[in-house]
Amino acid sequence: MKAIVKTSRARGASYRDAEVPAIAKDELLVRVTAASISPGDLAIHNHSGPDFATPTLPFIFGEEFCGEVVEIGSQAKGFDKGDFVSVESHVFCGVCGQCRNDQRHICQNLRVIGRDLPGGFAEYAAVPARCAWKHTDDSLKDIGAVMAPFGSAVHAVLDEDLVGRAVVVSGCSPQGLFAAAIARAGGAKKVVALDPSDYRRRLALKMGADTALNPSEAGCLQRITRLCGEEGADAVIEMSGGPKAISLGLKALRPGGRFVAFGLPVQDLSLDYAGDIVRRGIRLEGVSGREIFRSWYKMESLLKSGAVDPRPAVTHRFQFKDFKKAFALINSKEKKCGKIVLVP
Numbered sequence: 001m002k003a004i005v006k007t008s009r010a011r012g013a014s015y016r017d018a019e020v021p022a023i024a025k026d027e028l029l030v031r032v033t034a035a036s037i038s039p040g041d042l043a044i045h046n047h048s049g050p051d052f053a054t055p056t057l058p059f060i061f062g063e064e065f066c067g068e069v070v071e072i073g074s075q076a077k078g079f080d081k082g083d084f085v086s087v088e089s090h091v092f093c094g095v096c097g098q099c100r101n102d103q104r105h106i107c108q109n110l111r112v113i114g115r116d117l118p119g120g121f122a123e124y125a126a127v128p129a130r131c132a133w134k135h136t137d138d139s140l141k142d143i144g145a146v147m148a149p150f151g152s153a154v155h156a157v158l159d160e161d162l163v164g165r166a167v168v169v170s171g172c173s174p175q176g177l178f179a180a181a182i183a184r185a186g187g188a189k190k191v192v193a194l195d196p197s198d199y200r201r202r203l204a205l206k207m208g209a210d211t212a213l214n215p216s217e218a219g220c221l222q223r224i225t226r227l228c229g230e231e232g233a234d235a236v237i238e239m240s241g242g243p244k245a246i247s248l249g250l251k252a253l254r255p256g257g258r259f260v261a262f263g264l265p266v267q268d269l270s271l272d273y274a275g276d277i278v279r280r281g282i283r284l285e286g287v288s289g290r291e292i293f294r295s296w297y298k299m300e301s302l303l304k305s306g307a308v309d310p311r312p313a314v315t316h317r318f319q320f321k322d323f324k325k326a327f328a329l330i331n332s333k334e335k336k337c338g339k340i341v342l343v344p
């Protein structure tokens with residue numbers, strides 16, 4: 001088969017031949033139909049970044065993908081050949097304290113497909129059956145590759161009731177764009193999106209944000225406060241990981257507001273911990289991945305009802321062989337892209 005393979009500890013990757021993976025008893029062999037590029041994939045490609053990992057080389061990466069089941073391990077129950085699945089890339093152990101307490105997404109022995117285990121930038125991928133989400137009809141097949149990241153945004157945004165709340169989405173990466181749409185669908189009275197890129201601010205408006213502001217412009221904090229009401233935002237969904245954005249987000253919250261920490265900072269942070277968090281009673285919540293599979297059920301319902309549509313955020317599609325163009329676009333200063341999907 002053909003695959004996008006990390007072959008050296010330097011920036012870049014190769015499109016080349018690879019062995020079709022042999023599956024274990026509890027795995028499915030999936031013929032990949034689409035894979036989207038995640039922040040983790042970008043870090044592996046660039047050999048740097050907040051989500052950087054060093055897999056054993058050569059390594060097929062690709063964390064977010066979907067496809068058709070073509071082979072089933074003897075102990076993989078509940079699937080038939082021809083089933084269409086999206087992949088939950090977080091492989092949980094099922095036996096640790098976190099797994100036993102319904103927190104599989106933060107399993108103590110978590111391994112990630114595409115980071116610790118071979119991924120979906122290939123014609124075929126092996127997937128543990130417990131990490132496959134079976135589609136019950138054809139309606140979401142075209143967005144099957146982006147369901148995992150969309151699920152993360154569902155988890156980040158809808159952990160708490162947002163009806164009638166003012167929400168700031170900090171960072172309009174694909175995750176931020178999804179978050180803006182989900183906040184809107186979740187009943188927020190106001191959704192304010194922040195991003196330095198004109199292109200991504202326009203996308204945020206398309207996805208359902210009421211206003212999109214450039215956080216580098218003077219007076220941004222005052223504008224947010226004015227838009228959200230006197231006290232500030234009820235919730236900030238921080239998707240960028242940028243130190244300035246994190247500081248701005250904390251200051252934009254009303255006392256007692258909820259700060260969702262999702263974006264990963266590249267450098268150390270300097271925060272007014274006492275002034276911005278403790279004394280103002282801010283509720284800080286780290287979010288990693290999505291709840292397995294509670295977020296998937298919520299997402300399916302939101303998508304099938306038409307309450308949210310991630311499609312406008314999926315701006316580009318490239319063939320696997322043209323992967324370099326895709327990564328060049330994401331790495332460009334202007335970032336004139338939303339989610340990018342790669343197809344075999």
Ligand SMILES: [Zn+2]
Pocket residue numbers: 092093094095096097098099100104107108109110
């Ligand atoms: Zn576990």
